Amino acid sequence: MKLISTRNPALRATFLEAVQAGLAPDGGLFVPTEIPRLNDVPGLLKLEFASRSAEILHRLLGDEFPRSVVDDLAHASFTFPAPLVKVAERISALELFHGPTLAFKDFGARFLARVLALGAGGHRRTVLTATSGDTGAAVAQAFHGLPGVQVVVLYPAGRVSPLQERQFATCGGNVLALAVEGAFDDCQRLVKGAFEDAELVSRLGLTSANSINIARLVAQTLYYFEGAAQTDGAPLVMSVPSGNFGNLYAGLMAQAMGAPISAFVVATNANRVVPDYLDTGVYQPRPSVATLSNAMDVGSPSNWERIFALFGGNHDAMAAALRWGSCTDGDTTRIVVDLDRAGYLADPHGAVAYRVLQSNLRDGEQGIFLATAHPAKFREALASALGREIPLPKTLSDLLDLPLLNEPLAADQAALRRRLM
Numbered sequence: 001m002k003l004i005s006t007r008n009p010a011l012r013a014t015f016l017e018a019v020q021a022g023l024a025p026d027g028g029l030f031v032p033t034e035i036p037r038l039n040d041v042p043g044l045l046k047l048e049f050a051s052r053s054a055e056i057l058h059r060l061l062g063d064e065f066p067r068s069v070v071d072d073l074a075h076a077s078f079t080f081p082a083p084l085v086k087v088a089e090r091i092s093a094l095e096l097f098h099g100p101t102l103a104f105k106d107f108g109a110r111f112l113a114r115v116l117a118l119g120a121g122g123h124r125r126t127v128l129t130a131t132s133g134d135t136g137a138a139v140a141q142a143f144h145g146l147p148g149v150q151v152v153v154l155y156p157a158g159r160v161s162p163l164q165e166r167q168f169a170t171c172g173g174n175v176l177a178l179a180v181e182g183a184f185d186d187c188q189r190l191v192k193g194a195f196e197d198a199e200l201v202s203r204l205g206l207t208s209a210n211s212i213n214i215a216r217l218v219a220q221t222l223y224y225f226e227g228a229a230q231t232d233g234a235p236l237v238m239s240v241p242s243g244n245f246g247n248l249y250a251g252l253m254a255q256a257m258g259a260p261i262s263a264f265v266v267a268t269n270a271n272r273v274v275p276d277y278l279d280t281g282v283y284q285p286r287p288s289v290a291t292l293s294n295a296m297d298v299g300s301p302s303n304w305e306r307i308f309a310l311f312g313g314n315h316d317a318m319a320a321a322l323r324w325g326s327c328t329d330g331d332t333t334r335i336v337v338d339l340d341r342a343g344y345l346a347d348p349h350g351a352v353a354y355r356v357l358q359s360n361l362r363d364g365e366q367g368i369f370l371a372t373a374h375p376a377k378f379r380e381a382l383a384s385a386l387g388r389e390i391p392l393p394k395t396l397s398d399l400l401d402l403p404l405l406n407e408p409l410a411a412d413q414a415a416l417r418r419r420l421m
């Protein structure tokens, strides 16, 4: 797979180069020069998840890695299932939260850690990542204890759930958690700024584990095939709860590769930058507002640049290919309550995706919404919506007794530079 920057098609990289760099040197994002169309999808859908993933990764990365390496990558990264669970008439949840940190980010982070380990070759690497919640956990857990790699997690102080915070701020060792006095957009800005600092990049061997890293998105394409593999052939509509829009880009890649998905539904919370753009053609990033689905509280979605590039910047083409909508906190709570009564416990992000899917599903179609995080990760919000305690899985309850090992950081580029140096 060869990649180019969204801002300059002459800036080319191999997959490993793009993964190591994170961001393209001109500040753009790496995207494939072309997305290969797979001509044997029905056969691929019959394979089990890790074997199918190895096969698809081989088609994507076979020019760079031997078959045995790709097989190892897939089988070591994807050790947990992504079951499809029926939730309502014609609507199912693709549960992406059965990995070690109980969120969809485990797919991308575990794959990324192994790709980076392949390319480390004895050099020092620092993985710098901004998180609105789950990325930090998945990245910290995927890299914790990996020799030669330092992980730095930036997160908005007080704006991630206490459990999310414990998943990345209790690791210690090679994982440093910095509580930024600001919003997620500030964390993202600081990370971008660090990557534009050439000295910092080369001294620390800076790499990003955010969804700006193409390795994460390549891994995420694989569960779209898994969702399709568990359906019965009616036209399939997939609803993606979106914040930074990496997940949607991965879905669009899977569709371009031939995954049988008729349409995508873009589902956001009150942070409506993209739905507003699709409505009006005017793209206007703005400060994020806090919602119940806090991991999607993004006012300037970094991966939109990739989606924009995929459609050649053509608003009409995007509006024709996508369906979209947003969900208020009031509706999110109502859906959580309704689904609970029907026997399904949804987290707030999944609930947003369900709600927007519900209003965009047409006759004869089947819908899948991505359940991106285990509901217990948002148990405070769910407990207050449902009026009962949400049981914690043991992976999470064990964390509660551990001390936080975080450090505060001003939302200031120079402060971050000093700390990293």
Ligand SMILES: Cc1ncc(COP(=O)(O)O)c(C=O)c1O
Residues within 6 Å of the ligand: 103, 132, 133, 134, 135, 211, 241, 242, 243, 244, 245, 246, 247, 248, 295, 296, 349, 372, 373
């Ligand atoms: C639970 C959850 N759902 C949805 C999203 C949004 O995914 P994306 O940023 O790829 O749009 C996130 C992102 O952090 C998340 O943690």
